[in-house]
Amino acid sequence: MLTRAFALSGLIFAASTASAQTTEPCGREVEVRAGDTLSSIASRCAVTEGLILRANPRIDGSADLRVGQAVSLTGPMDELKSMATSAGQGLSQAAENVGSQVKSSVQGFLSDNPQLQSNIRDLGTRLGLSEGQQPAEVSLDPASPAPGSTVTISATGLPEDQPVIIGGGSPGAAFAQLDEARTTPEGTLQAAVKLPAEISGDRYLISVRGEDGSWKAEAPAFPVTR
Incomplete structure (x- = not known):
C-alpha cells in the first residue's frame, strides 16, 4: 500500500509539473511568428505591449516585428x-x-x-545619411502583383550605400524577409523580388529597411488576388 501511495503521489507531482510548464509565460524572450502583432505577443506571453516596446527600443509598432526575430521580454528600459x-x-x-x-x-x-x-x-x-531633401519613396511594378510572381521594387531617398532588408507582410503585423540588397551611393534601390506563393490576409505590404531596424520605407499596400 505504501509503495502504491508513493507511486500515485509521483504521478500527481509529474502531472502538476507538466501543467505548470504548459501554462508558464514565454520567459526572457519570444520568437515572432507569422502574423504576430504586439497585442498577440503580449496576450501569448502574459505581458503588456508597453513592456515589449520598452524592452525593444528598435520596435515602434507591430509592423517592425520580423518573423523569426527574438523579442526581448526582460523588463523595462x-x-x-x-x-x-x-x-x-x-x-x-x-x-x-x-x-x-x-x-x-x-x-x-x-x-x-x-x-x-x-x-x-x-x-x-x-554614416550614410541623406541630406533630407528628398523623402524616401518605394514603388512596385506591377503595383498589385499576384502571389508567387516577381515584382520590381524601386526606391529613392534612402540612406546611401547601405545594406538593406526587403520585407513583406500584412499591414500592421510582423513582416518576413524576402531578400537582401544594397542601396546605391545616390540612395536609390532597384531589385526584383519573388513573392511567396501563399499570402495570408487581404492586403500585402512591401518595405525596405535598414539591417539594424533604425529606419524603414514602405510601398503602398496592395490587395491580394487569389
Whole structure:
C-alpha cells in the first residue's frame, strides 16, 4: 500500500509539473511568428505591449516585428530611455542657446564656422545619411502583383550605400524577409523580388529597411488576388 501511495503521489507531482510548464509565460524572450502583432505577443506571453516596446527600443509598432526575430521580454528600459531623452533635450537646448548668443539661430552659428559645418557634413556622409531633401519613396511594378510572381521594387531617398532588408507582410503585423540588397551611393534601390506563393490576409505590404531596424520605407499596400 505504501509503495502504491508513493507511486500515485509521483504521478500527481509529474502531472502538476507538466501543467505548470504548459501554462508558464514565454520567459526572457519570444520568437515572432507569422502574423504576430504586439497585442498577440503580449496576450501569448502574459505581458503588456508597453513592456515589449520598452524592452525593444528598435520596435515602434507591430509592423517592425520580423518573423523569426527574438523579442526581448526582460523588463523595462525606462531609465535608459529617460537618460537618452534628457541628453537629447540638453543638446537641443545647448544648440539653441549658442545660436541665440551668436546670431539667434544655429544656422547662423554654423555659417560663421564653416569648418564645423564641413565636419558635420562629412560625418553624415560617413554614416550614410541623406541630406533630407528628398523623402524616401518605394514603388512596385506591377503595383498589385499576384502571389508567387516577381515584382520590381524601386526606391529613392534612402540612406546611401547601405545594406538593406526587403520585407513583406500584412499591414500592421510582423513582416518576413524576402531578400537582401544594397542601396546605391545616390540612395536609390532597384531589385526584383519573388513573392511567396501563399499570402495570408487581404492586403500585402512591401518595405525596405535598414539591417539594424533604425529606419524603414514602405510601398503602398496592395490587395491580394487569389
